[in-house]
Structure formats: structure tokens, C-alpha cells
Amino acid sequence: MSQPKKRIRIDISALRASRDFRLVFSAGVISNIGSMMTYVAMPFQIKELTNSYLWVGAVGFVETVPLIIFGLYGGVLADAFDRKKMILISEFGAMLVSIGLLLNVISGFNSPVLILILAMIFAATDGIFRPAVDAMIPQVVPYQKLPSAGALNSLRHQTSSIAGPMIGGIILASGGIAFAYSLDVLSFVVSLFLLIRINSAKPIHGAEKPSLHRIKEGIKYALSRKDLLGTYLVDLSAMFFAFPYALFPFVADELGGAWTLGFLYAAIPAGALIATLTSGWSNHVSRHGRIIAFAAAGWGFGIVLFGLVHSLFFAIIGLMIAGFFDQISAIFRGLIWNQSIPDHLRGRLASIEMLSYSVGPQMGQVRGALFARAFGLEFSLISGGILTIIASALVSGMLKDFYKYDVNTNVFAKKLKDFREKNAKIDHNI
Template sequence: MTETRAPARGRVLADLTPLRTSAHYRRLWFGNTVSWVGQGMTALAVSLQVYEITRSPFSVGLVGLFSLVPLVVFGLYGGAIADTVDRRRLGLASASGSAVLSAALAAAAFAGFHDVWFLYAIVALQSVCAALNSPARTSMIPRLLPAAQLRAANALNSMTTTFGTLVGPSLGGLLVGFGGFQTAYLIDALAFSAALYAMWRLPSMLPERTGAKRASVLDGLRFLATRPNLRMTFFSDFCAMILAHPRALFPVVAVLWYDGDARTTGLLAAAPAAGALLGGVLSGWQGRIRHHGQAILLAVACWGTAIAVFGLTRNLWLGLLFLAIAGYSDTVSMIFRNTMMQVAAPDEMRGRLQGVFIVVVAGGPRLGDFLAGSVADLTSPTVAITGGGLACVLAVGLLALRGRGFRRYDALDPTP
């Protein structure tokens, strides 16, 4: 492994050391960035095509369901597989599957085959490939970089995800408008070539294990149950994503609070993503933080506070500012949570922990959407959003009181 220098005291912008010191990580990061943009394009194009076929908002909503269920179900198993096989081969196979599925979408669109159930099936299979690919790819990174560079790598990875989320759908809408659905799908299929090339250049990535030939999902959950610090990373994220997740109410508050329309809803949805991207870009200062548990608790508390204040605002630009602050805080929490999982967990468990992470990241916000919508229906959007933010702050405060070891977690002496 390449040695890393201590972070500069005045650093503000993201630390690019992982990109400079590891060609393997650099290719993997670039390929993943391109792929995320392509997947964002396809996600929007599929939703637009389903609506064009059915003219039903409910049918469009089913796209999310067909994407979510396989991701949650196969996320845990994808992690277990990644802890058993060559992660490079698993990454290659799953990325190849995603590329073939995007090519199938393009071929069907070129042929004029428009069937909504075909689209649902492709979306579900793409989620299966993603559930297999993500644990394999993420668990490779600690093998490519020294532990001291993992926080910086996770900050760079957060920029990839957020950039794809912001740019991909916008670019997909433009491509569909100018060249039809087949153009967006075809470019997405070609975009996977960058990720495939990066995977192909990697060395073999067999997990560092000497025991049984098969990895059990239950063994991973048992391991997590006996590791309080790693367990706390998931509990803290649940506080934010379930109790204080106002996304489902954006269309409502855009009209009721700001007298807006669909464009206002788009701004509300984009503000947390913009803040999250800024959290990755301005992540250099995080290299000086040793107590990652404290950083996570404070970041989640900041998220809850920003959401609570957003619920009290009636000025659009002020509301967007607090949503951006929430997005920034979420990125800070995510960077330190990922780093703890990669550093404190043994290699033979990293895939399964990433599988649990997928389930939490995919399922938590959906539960949050349901809770926010239910509370708003029973009371009001203000109570749902502000009350949810305050509940998040209270819950993470209780976690802080109970998790003395989590507060004391030291990156220089990681204890799972």
C-alpha cells in the first residue's frame, strides 16, 4: 500500500489523494461516475416511457416498487456472495448484466416494442444486478487503498453518487426529447464500458478468509449484533431517514407554502442533492476528525435541526437553504459511516455489511416517506416535517447517551 501524508491543516476542498496514489481506484471511481450518470438517465427515461404507454401516475409509481423490492431482497444475498467469490468477477458479471439490460431497452425502443411489463421486468433485473454489484465494488476499496485514505475515498464516492443523481435525470430528459427513449438507453449501455474496463484491470479480489466455503447472511447479521459501534452507524441513519425524511411532502408544500408548481417541487427535491454534492466537494476538513462516532451523531442532529427549521419556513429560498444544509449534513454522516464499516470490519464481513447498508439506504427513506405522508394526513405538513426533525434530534440524542463507546470511537484505534 502507498503511504499517505497527514491532511493539510487548512484543507477545505475534497482530498484527491486516493485518485493520485491508486490507478485502480482512479479507474474504478471514473467508471462508477459515468455509470451513475447513465443509470440516472435510464431511470428517468423508463418513467417517461411508462407514462407515455399508460398515461397513469400509478403505473409510473410502480417503477419504484419494481426497483426497490429486488434491491432490498437481493442486497443481503449480494453481500454474502461478495464475501465468498472473487469480487472482481462478481463486479464484472453484474456490471455486464446491467449493460446488457440497458442494451435490451434500447433494442426494444428501436424496434418499436412498447410493453409496460417488459419495462418493469428490466427494471427489476437491473436492481438485482445493482444489489450484486454494489457490495462487491464497495468492499474492494479497502483492498486498493490504505486505511488512512478511506475517508477521502468515501467523500469522492459521495460526489459520484450525488453528481449522477443530479445530472443523470436532467441529461436523460434532454436526450429523450431530442433522440427518443432509445438514445438514452443506448448511451447508458455504452457508459457501462468505463466501469467494465475498470473492473477488468483490477487484480483478483478473493476475500481474505480461511474458514467455510460459503458466507451466510445470518452470520453477517449475528456479527453486526455483537459489534455495537458498527450497529450504531445504522441506528443513527434510521433516525434521519425514517423520522425526518420530508421528500414525499415536497409536492404538497410546494403548493401550500410557496404557491408553486412542479418546478417548485423540482427545486425542493434538488436542494438536498446540491447540499450533498457540496458536502463531498468541501470534505477536506474531515481528515482532521478522529472521533468518527461523534461526527456522525452531530451530523444527524444537524440534519434533524435543518429539517425542523425547514418545516417552519415560508420563504422558498430560505427553505431551499435549510434543505441544502440537511443534504450537506447527510453526506458528512454517510462518509464517516462508510469509513467506519470499511476500517473496523474484517475483510470477510465487508460484503455482508455493505448488503445491510444497501437495505438501510433503500428501505429507510421509503419508510420515511410513508411516515411523513401518514402524519401529514392525520395532522398537517408542518407537524410532520418539523415534528419529524425534532424527533430525529431527540432520538439521536438518546443514542448518544447510550452509545458511550460510539462517542469515543477513535479512527486511529478502530473498534467495531
């Protein structure tokens, strides 16, 4: 194969290098497919029960507070306790939420309030799960394979985000909401079976007692680094202004009905998948900050296009463009985080990272619903995309350390690289 193609195609070397990463990757693919079916089924069920923009947008609103609280504390726990145990406990808790959603349907109760309560609980489990997984990856994957691990994690997410909504849309139109929730429960059972087999993943620097001081320490470190702050703010603003998912059930009504819903949910991850499969070039780029800034603007452009069109085909094209650029941003944000944050702070910073890419979408659903109710669907989508482009330019101009970030010259990245390579040599000699 020619050298240019080798530079473009996705690097899968992390799967060969780490057994634990293979298990986490496989479990994630399976459970994410099930969760994405639920992700489609929940707002669809609420829309069917209430036919209200605000009720659908409320899903994102009620998830925000537990995500912030448990996300921050989950990061402290990930720096203090065995990350494997945290992953298993939170995954089991998420399975119980799916069982609750299933019982809400098959019992005939069908309460939108209960759905919101269960969404809050799921957000809490997610707040514990994600920092633990994110903190464990640099621990079980060799430093040189971290770009590969990041790309593969993105591939896992996108594959699940395409298959899950597509399957979910078909199931909702044919088998019903209860069947979708049943498959999600089954996916958690298989995921837990795989995750039980990973090795213990205790913090490298020893256990630290969880406390408010530890949370403050992580936040203080993040605020002290303008390059990290830029990665958080760019993505937070992009998701807050232009996250369109809460509007999909209503857009689907205009484009042909429930059968189109799966296509809308799958379009963004489909674009992201294309970016991931051609991400080999990311290993050969050092100026990560400016790529993130331009990619965020690309996400905004895609959402503007989505808001302007009135056919399913061009709606999918707009969303795929948005997904492609969002994934480019995610790849390079992940590289900055994994290649420059010290291991003893990785869990706490992972929780802040999670909030930057999770709270934004949740609040973005609320913003989108409020704007749609006040000004209409089209205005909500187009204005959100334009505001995203403006926000990316403002953050880049205000935080020069972020925009000018270069992994070859950044002092934090160079220090961490030297530390991990030194430890790798010691482990090899032992």
C-alpha cells in the same frame, strides 16, 4: 497554501495511490450520471402515467425485498468470490434493465407494472454490485488512504447525482423519456469498458463457500458491536422518516412544473458535494460517533425547512442543508466501517451497510407517499424531519458505544490498523 486550507480541502491521494481505484472511480462517475437520469425519469414516467402518490411510492416498496435478499447474499458472495467478476456481472445486468426501460417506451407499451418489475431487477443487481465494490476498496487502497478513498467515492456520487438529475430534467422537458434511458444505456457501455481493465480482486482470506451460516455470521458480528449498530440505525431512521424523493414530482407541480424537478433532485447532492469538497478536516477528527448523530439531526432540520417553504429558491436551500449534513454522516460512517471491520467480514458487513443506507430511502418513499396522501405534502415532509431528529437522539442515548466512538481508542479500530500495517510491511519486504 496555508495549513488551514490544506486541512479543509478534499484529499485525492487515493487516486494517485491505486490504479484500480482510479478505474472504479471513473467508471462510477460515468455510470452513476446515467443511472441518476433514469432515477429521475422512472418516477416522472410513472407520475405521468398514473398521477398517483402510491404508484410513485411503490417504486421504493418493490425494490426493498430484492435489495434485502440480494444485498445480504451479495455480501457473502463478495467474501467468497472474485469481486471483479461480481462487479462486471451486476453492472451488465443493470444495463439490461435500462435497455428494458427504453424498450418499454419506444415500443409504446408504457406499462407502469413493467417499470416496477424492472425496478425490482435493478435492485437485485445493485444488491450484488455494492457489497463487491465496498469490499474491494480497502483491498486495493492503502490503509492510510482510506479516508481519501471514502471522500472521493462521495465526490463521485455527488457529482453524478447533481449532473444526472440536472441533465435528466432538461432531457425530460425537451428530448423525452426515451432519450434519458438511451443515455443511461450508453453510460453502462463505457463503464463496463473501464471495469474490465481492473485486476482480479479475490478475497484476502481465501474463498469461503456461500451459505446461510455465512450470512448469520455477518449479522451476529454486526449485532455484537453497538458502535456499528448505531451507524446503521441512525441512517436507517433518518432515511425512513425524511427521505423526500418520491414527493419531488408533486412538489415540482407546485413550484413551476417539470423543469424544476432536476433542481430538486440535484439540491441534496449539491449540498453533499460542498461537504465533500471541504472534508479534509475529517482526517483530523477521532470522535466519529457524535458527529454522525449531530449530522443526522442536521439532515432532519434541512427537510423540515424544505417542508415549510413555498419557493424554489428556499426549497433548494433546505435540501442543500439536508444534503450537507447527510454527507457528513456518510463520511464518518464510512470511516468507522473501513477502519474497524476485519477484511474477512468486509463483504458481509458491506451488505448490511448497503441495506442501512438503501432500504431506508426505499421505505422512506413509501412512508412519504402514504403520509402525503393522508395528511398532505407539507405535513409529510415536516413530520419526517422532526421524527429524524428525535430518532437520532434516542439512538445516541441508547447506544453509548456508538455515540462515544473514538478511532484512537476503539479496540476494533486499533486491532485492524495494526494488522494492516503489519501486512503492508511484509508486502514491502517481499
